[in-house]
Amino acid sequence: MTISRRGVFRAAGVAAATAAGVAATGGSALASAPAAASGRGRRLRTGADIAAADGWRMFAGRKVGIITNPTGVLDDFTSIVDDMHAKGVDLAAVFGPEHGFRGTAQAGEAEETFIDPRTGVTVYDAYGANVAKMAGFFTAAGVDTVVFDIRDVGVRFYTYIWTMWTAMQAAAQVGDLRFVVLDHPNPLGGRARGPVLQEGYTSGVGLLEIAQQHGMTVGELALFFNATFMERAGQQKLTDLQVVEVKGWRREMVGPDQADRWIPPSPNMPTPQTATLYPGTGLVEATDWSEGRGTTRPFELIGAPYLDHRWAEALDAKRLAGVEFREAYFTPTFSKNAGEVCAGVQVHIMDAEKVDAIEVATHMLVEARRIYPEFSWRGDGGRWIGLLTGSGRFQEQLEAGASAEEIIAAWQPELKKFVRDTRPYLLYGGPRH
Incomplete structure (x- = not known):
C-alpha cells in the first residue's frame, strides 16, 4: 500500500430486533438468522451472510450507500451489491476503496467514478477521500445509511480501515447517518502485536493510535474509533452505529475458517x-x-x-x-x-x-x-x-545497532496499554494477548 493510502441487542433475527425498535447506539446487531441461502451449512457466517439470510430487512425503508470491494460477498460468492440490488434494497451508491469496487486497480490506485453496468448504481472513487469529500459523496447520493463490508487483513498500514474511519466521520458530519458494519473475522486472529502509532506519524497508512497488528475485527475497530477518537477529531459520536457480528469465530482462530473462502482483498494479498x-x-x-x-x-x-x-x-x-x-x-x-x-x-x-x-x-x-x-x-x-x-524509534534503534530483541522490547509497554484500552470494545471471545 502506498500513501495517497458491547453488544446492544441480541435477538432472534436482525429484523426482529430492528422492528422492536431496539437502539443500536455504539453496539452490535448480532442476529441468529436462519442458515445462509446457499444451504451448505458452513460453521462460520459473516455479518453479510446473516443480514442477507434475513432478506436485508434491516435496510427496509432506508437509502443505502455501501463501501465494499471484491471481498464483499456472500457464502455462495455472490456480491452483496448484486444481491442487495436483486432483493430490492434501495441502493443509492457504492464507494470504492483502494484497488476499487471491482478490484481492478493496483497498489496506491483506484477505479474512477463510474456507473456499474450490472446494477446501474453509481460507484464513487473514495480512495484517499478526506472527510469533506466523503461527506459530499454521501450528500450527492442522498444516503441515510452507510454500510461497510470489506475483509480486512488486520494490519494498521492496510488502508481499508482508514476508509472506514473517514466514512464514519463523514456520516457524523452529514447528520448522524446510520452506520452499519457487516463484520468479518480477522485472518490474523485476535492477538495484537507490534508498535503503536505515535503522535506526528499519522498518514494515509495510519490515521489513529493503534498497534501495527491490531488484533480486532473491523466491527470492533468501528466501536473503538467511535468511542475513543470521534470527538477528538471534532465530530459528534455516531448515535446509530451497528455491527452485525460474525457467527462462529473466536480470537484464537488464525486464518480463514476454510481455506476455500479466501478472496484476495488486494492484488498482492493472494493467499x-x-x-x-x-x-x-x-x-x-x-x-x-x-x-x-x-x-x-x-x-x-x-x-x-x-x-x-x-x-x-x-x-x-x-x-x-x-x-x-x-x-x-x-x-x-x-x-x-x-x-x-x-x-x-x-x-x-x-x-x-x-x-x-x-x-x-x-x-x-x-x-x-x-x-x-x-x-x-x-x-x-x-x-x-x-x-x-x-x-522514528524503529529506525533510530536499527541504525544504532540495537539487537532485534532490544527493538522488540521497546514497544511492549505501549502494546500492553493498547490491549488494555481496546478490551471494552471486543465482541468475540478468546485470548487478546
Missing part, C-alpha cells in the same frame, strides 16, 4: 499465507529491496540484487517460531528491482499460530543491516519506515 506475513514483511516497502511484488509470492519472497546466501543462513540459525527461511532467487516483473535478479529468502510458514510476523521482520532487517553495508531505505531517508512502524 492466507501472504496475510500472515504481511504485518512484518510489509516493512520491506520502506527499503530498497523487493518485497516480492511482481512475483507469485509477494511478501513471502524478499530480496535485492546485492543480497546473497549469507542472509538466509543467518536467519535460519535463529530458529524463529513458526517460520523457516529458504535461500531464494527471483526476478520481479514490476515494482522495485523490476527485471533484476534478486537474491534473498522465501519465508515459509510452518505453523501459522506461532508466527509473530513483526518480530520475524525485525530479525530480518537487523541481520541484513549487520551483513550488508549496502543496506538502505527507499529514497526517502527512512521516512517510510517511520510511517509504517508508527514512530
Whole structure:
C-alpha cells in the first residue's frame, strides 16, 4: 500500500430486533438468522451472510450507500451489491476503496467514478477521500445509511480501515447517518502485536493510535474509533452505529475458517499465507529491496540484487517460531528491482499460530543491516519506515545497532496499554494477548 493510502441487542433475527425498535447506539446487531441461502451449512457466517439470510430487512425503508470491494460477498460468492440490488434494497451508491469496487486497480490506485453496468448504481472513487469529500459523496447520493463490508487483513498500514474511519466521520458530519458494519473475522486472529502509532506519524497508512497488528475485527475497530477518537477529531459520536457480528469465530482462530473462502482483498494479498506475513514483511516497502511484488509470492519472497546466501543462513540459525527461511532467487516483473535478479529468502510458514510476523521482520532487517553495508531505505531517508512502524524509534534503534530483541522490547509497554484500552470494545471471545 502506498500513501495517497458491547453488544446492544441480541435477538432472534436482525429484523426482529430492528422492528422492536431496539437502539443500536455504539453496539452490535448480532442476529441468529436462519442458515445462509446457499444451504451448505458452513460453521462460520459473516455479518453479510446473516443480514442477507434475513432478506436485508434491516435496510427496509432506508437509502443505502455501501463501501465494499471484491471481498464483499456472500457464502455462495455472490456480491452483496448484486444481491442487495436483486432483493430490492434501495441502493443509492457504492464507494470504492483502494484497488476499487471491482478490484481492478493496483497498489496506491483506484477505479474512477463510474456507473456499474450490472446494477446501474453509481460507484464513487473514495480512495484517499478526506472527510469533506466523503461527506459530499454521501450528500450527492442522498444516503441515510452507510454500510461497510470489506475483509480486512488486520494490519494498521492496510488502508481499508482508514476508509472506514473517514466514512464514519463523514456520516457524523452529514447528520448522524446510520452506520452499519457487516463484520468479518480477522485472518490474523485476535492477538495484537507490534508498535503503536505515535503522535506526528499519522498518514494515509495510519490515521489513529493503534498497534501495527491490531488484533480486532473491523466491527470492533468501528466501536473503538467511535468511542475513543470521534470527538477528538471534532465530530459528534455516531448515535446509530451497528455491527452485525460474525457467527462462529473466536480470537484464537488464525486464518480463514476454510481455506476455500479466501478472496484476495488486494492484488498482492493472494493467499492466507501472504496475510500472515504481511504485518512484518510489509516493512520491506520502506527499503530498497523487493518485497516480492511482481512475483507469485509477494511478501513471502524478499530480496535485492546485492543480497546473497549469507542472509538466509543467518536467519535460519535463529530458529524463529513458526517460520523457516529458504535461500531464494527471483526476478520481479514490476515494482522495485523490476527485471533484476534478486537474491534473498522465501519465508515459509510452518505453523501459522506461532508466527509473530513483526518480530520475524525485525530479525530480518537487523541481520541484513549487520551483513550488508549496502543496506538502505527507499529514497526517502527512512521516512517510510517511520510511517509504517508508527514512530522514528524503529529506525533510530536499527541504525544504532540495537539487537532485534532490544527493538522488540521497546514497544511492549505501549502494546500492553493498547490491549488494555481496546478490551471494552471486543465482541468475540478468546485470548487478546
